[in-house]
Amino acid sequence: MSLVLRRAGRVTLYLFLTVGAVAMLYPLFWMATSAFKPLAEVMQVPPTWWPQHPTLDNFKAVFRQIPFAQFFVNSVIVSAVCVVSVTLTSAAAGYALAKFRFRGRELVFYILVASLVVPFQSRMIPLYELALDLHIKNTLLGVIFPWLVDAFGVFLMRQFMLSVPDELIEAARVDGAGEIRIFTRIVMPLTISAMSTVAIFTFLATWEEFLWPLIITDDNHARTIPVGLQTFSEQYLTNVHWQMAGALVATIPLFLMFAFFQRQIIAGIAMSGLKG
């Protein structure tokens, strides 16, 4: 009897998980299939599961009617610059905070940690005014500059740098290695996994950032994919099939990131609630 009950319990759990999985995946499935359907078929009631007349026209339209290639290039540039800047500044500053004694260290550290509780949305107005003053509104630099440094990245790198043995650094100094060399040849290789975590999450965050590029750009030449997609959907209100093709193209790089860096992404979130 209890065996029957246990089996019933197991079947129920699989059933619930399956229902939940359908709810999770259906929107993505609908997005992906609609991207290959002509408009009439997307709007058809009841909807078709699989494209009856599969077509690549939607993707052609996305790249012809709107400068999607431009958005894509912009997104790549924005993310790449931010990844390099955040990773390097975080590693260097984290190293200084963990391994050097200097006047003002506690103060720098406390200011850094305190800044973590200030949301970006509460400082975006002065950032916008700053962009106006620097004449970088509606430019790629304008899209990039608020994300060139990340207090949490510095904090994270500092925590990891603490685990680098002092003896290694001391030994290198005794051997006459310069400080830059010690940092690039000894400290950075030892903390490469932490640096890659910072890099991955910086990429995801900047690739997905929507609010700031929405504010700082007013035409297509500096827009990134999320804002480009949005303005395009406002322009072509009812062209669902195009929107879904654009949505799919926007999502693919994120899924590729996940495919390649699944372990680091899961571990990074578990470690500290990253990608909040």
Place this chain on the structure above:
Amino acid sequence: MTSHSMPSTGRVGAHSVPARKARSPRSRHGTMGARHPQLWAWMFLGPAVLLFGLVIAYPTIASLKDSLYRTPAFGTKEFSGLENYRALVQDHLFWKSLSVTAIWTVVVVPAVAILGLLLALALHTRWLKGVGFWRTVYFAPVMTSMVAASYTWKWLFDPGNGIINVVLRHLGVAHPPEWLASPTWALPAVMAVAIWQQIGYAMILYLAGLQTIPSYLYEAAELDGATGWKKFRYITVPLLNPTIVFVSMILVINAFRVFTIPYVMTSGSLSGQTAGGPLDSTRVFVLQIYDVAWSQFNFGYGAANAMILMLLTIVVSVVQMRIVQRPFEY
């Protein structure tokens, strides 16, 4: 788990001071033996500190300053003391957006926290097959472009052709809700998407917490004849408590800052409405800031709104530190 020590960073700082060692004869200054340690420390810190000052410290302080100024769209700004804050109190849109965010927090946070927990417990079950598969499936929405997901859902919620109403009509609901076109149903629709997007994220945090519970506790309990429920109630729940608090606080802060989903789902949509509609029913707090600053171009008043957001976030963070720092008894 680093996650729990993260907010209490002040204390972590204490044991970071490298243990004083016998100085090597070569070291002239400082403990670390570097020549000119002060100089080198600031060399390494320099780029981060300069950028931090420019894009984090300065704008935070400037925001506070802006909030004390009257800033007409045309003309020069002038100091106006607390005028913007007095205006806030009388602004029904401010209160409306605050109440939308409050509803959002009260609905979305518990929904994600509870569904994510149930999901994590299910995936943590010993006999479950395909854990990696399920985890990836439930995590997929987290990795989906938020703008793309938002307008996919916008079409799923389409009153006429959307799959949701097609199914509802099929189930015999003669007049299903108009969803995003209805002041009553727009907010629930938008919140549903936020829940859908965050469940997988909460699940990952819980799974990490569950893995830190030592299995010998369960084994010992089994030897004492504890049932599944008792193990859950007296081992899992107390030991997972810090994680539950941590997850909830992150979700609360996310709820305060939400923007993309309501903006994309409600702007330029079917009826050509502006973001936050219909009738401001989805005007979350960040939309309020955005609207004041970039539709009305009133930066001073926008900054005052932003200060309220900052205040709310700080309050939650401080509460979080208080709760998480409290030792949890095993």
